[in-house]
Amino acid sequence: MAVVEESTGREAVIQRLRDVGLRVTGPRLEVLQVLAAGGHMGVEAITAAARERLGTLTSQAVYEMLRHFLETGLAARFDRPGLPAVFEIAGAPHQHALCVRCGRVENVEAEVPKVIGEGLEEWQIGEAEVVFKGLCPDCLRTAGD
Template identity: 30%
Template sequence: MDVQATSSGEDRLRAALEASGHRHTAQRAAIYRYLRSVTTHPTADEIFTQVREVLPDISLATVYKALEAFVEAGVARKLTLGGGPARYDGRTDDHDHARCLKCGKVRDVVGEHDSGLIRGLRSDDGFEIIDYRLELIGYCRDCRS
């Protein structure tokens, strides 16, 4: 795990946490650096295992509290896909996900689609869409072979 902080990432994290009433700590910074360094959408347990290599005294409870603070601060997303354990995403820009039915891995969807079309849909009873989550479900390359 890359433990070197990038000043812009560290500053963004500090500002977001403080603005949402949360403290910035060295442990939270390490967790955030790890989350931003991977594209695998890890679970809290997976994050704990990796961060513990750098911070052996960190607890799983600390990881969970940090992740919830990140979500509240808007610097991470909590993904609850397919009834499995929650996964966390350090990308907060608009993007969608693909989940493998066999191994459970979640990946970002690469490519363009018309999000305006989805946002423009309305139901017969006037339901207005303000946001959406698209999850593609199938089998990853490794599980297909």
């Protein structure tokens, strides 16, 4: 599985596309650079950011690019209950914190417990995900309003 490093340089992004066998196109390059800049973004935000540099780009085209990025391991998807999914550049394994009010997502470095629950003794667990749910700092500040 390909992993895009922290580098957001144009040449590094071009090389990552080539490494996973994707043709380098202007739209792919821009969308991957938007993701490489960091954060968790929805399709509309990704489209708007890439469109600023490209001039025209449809959400459908971004969905298609994201599908290819997910299949090749360049991007990761985080599903938020009741809200659109957000995407990020693939990297080292990590967990997430989710604000239950505004939907903000942040990366968290935390160890996933290795304890296997009752009834899973015969399972071969490949991975686990822990999501910390609560209020982000912005929502905490406005909670008293």
